[in-house]
Amino acid sequence: MEIHDPAVLARWLQARKPLAGLRLQDLDLTPCTDALLAVTHAHGLVVLGGVVPTAVGDHLRAAGAVVFPAAPEAPVDVYRGRLYTADELYAGLERGYDATPDARAYRWSRDRRLERDAYATLLRAIHDDSVTDALDEWADGLPVVGVMGGHAADRGSAGYRDAARLGHRLAGAGYVVATGGGPGAMEAANLGAAAADEVRLEDAVRRLAAVPSFLPDVAAWARLALQVRDAVGPATGRTSLGIPTWFYGHEPPNVFAQGVAKYFSNAIREDGLLARATAGVVVMPGAAGTVQEVFQLATRLYYATPATALAPLVLVDPEHWERRLPVAPLLAALGAGRSLGDVVHVVGDVDAAVDVLARTSPPPS
Structure with missing residues (x-):
């Protein structure tokens, strides 16, 4: 115990x-x-x-x-018993992003002097196991929908607005929205899930567009988001989860997830996100990282036993997933004659994606 x-x-x-x-x-x-x-x-x-x-x-x-013993040489508490919050990761932001625990943890994780240091490796492993345990407790019994999408969607863009509306509709339908916890479509989905209503969501998207990207200034990007966050909610209950990683130092965590499970290991992070998407996964247009996540999930679904109840995998935007990046045809070929083929859906917009989930994997009433 x-x-x-x-x-x-x-x-x-x-x-x-x-x-x-x-x-x-x-x-x-x-x-x-x-x-x-x-x-x-x-x-x-x-x-x-x-x-x-x-x-x-x-x-x-x-x-x-x-x-x-405690490990004061680590920039984060490796034995932590709870998920992170954005305020914790961005503490000290007024002095610049480099002063925050998030930035310090990234530098420590990429320190070449510690690459082969067994002690540092052990501390990172203990940390990630502690975060996994806290994540299990946070998400236990909740109908989690994973939302995948690229980090490159600028605030205010059509892709960003679509992801925000998706997160809002999912949360309103009773799902918990889980993303990779970073910027772009991930931030948008967490933002949408946190918004108390559509009016405040639209106002938040409009205000955030003043700093469209985390590049070149993470501090300005995060500072504006923290200001906007206070005007967005509050959403009731647990609606939003972010699962980012320090492996990608160029992807700072967004501030809108209620719980943040941040990992040093990207492999553990990716598997953990997919494993907890018990009510399904919705995939917005993305590039290499998003494609990798799609096929990582497809592998799980492909080898699932016939008796396993599979949650839906919903790809949004046929033009992107059938022609620009022909992921859907390959999934169809893999799924022929298998349960995988029954749970892959390609839809035209986020409203259709929510409709698929509501029909095939409704949250408990």
């Missing part, structure tokens, strides 16, 4: 329950010092980072616990 709420730990210790099997994740153990110093048997207890007074750490190790 994992505990990352200090109140839960306090109740557990007060009840004198056994500690074997507990994982204390990113907790400040200082308030529980007396209770923990009274523990005589701690075999099977694992402490993952957090604040551990020296006397408590020494005592728990002597009693049989495993205590992982």
Whole structure:
């Protein structure tokens, strides 16, 4: 059992329950010092980072616990027990993007001196596993629809507006919108899901167009978005999730996702996003990265057992997916005679995409 709420730990210790099997994740153990110093048997207890007074750490190790120390050399908390927020990743933005935890984490992840450093590799792996665990808890039981699309759609463009309207319609229909968490169509879909109504969404898109791209100034792009975000919502409940990566340093996270599961490993991030799109995936026009994600999902659907209930894969814009990038014909060939062929849909616009999802994978009422 994992505990990352200090109140839960306090109740557990007060009840004198056994500690074997507990994982204390990113907790400040200082308030529980007396209770923990009274523990005589701690075999099977694992402490993952957090604040551990020296006397408590020494005592728990002597009693049989495993205590992982904090890692102050990492720019982020590798044992975190919750998803990120945009405010956390962009803290210090007033001093420029390079001063933010997001930028520092990217520089650390690409530091050539640490490429073969086993300790740094281990810390990044622990971080990504902690984020996966937090993501599982955040999305548990929710009807998640993945929205894929390129990062190059400028704010105010037709593609950006379409993705924003898609996110808004999906959230309004009861789905949770999950994207790659970056700019372009990803930002737009998260924005649409966060908007309380269409009037505020349209106003947000109009205002954001003043800084159409994160290039060349990430700080200006993010600063305007943070200002607009406060006027967009609030959306009720959990409507929007972003799953970005530091692997692509040129893709800063957008600020509109309610929860941000940011990874060092792009491979884990991509698989995690697709695996959690339990209610389907909608693919907006994109380039190489989007095509890769389509076929990564197609592989899952191709090899699924006949008894598996497959969620729909919906490609928006026949011109793009049938002719400009002929992805749809290849999916049709792969899906012939298999369940994959029954769940791939090519539609003309985002409204038709939502209609397909509502018909084939409706959210629970």
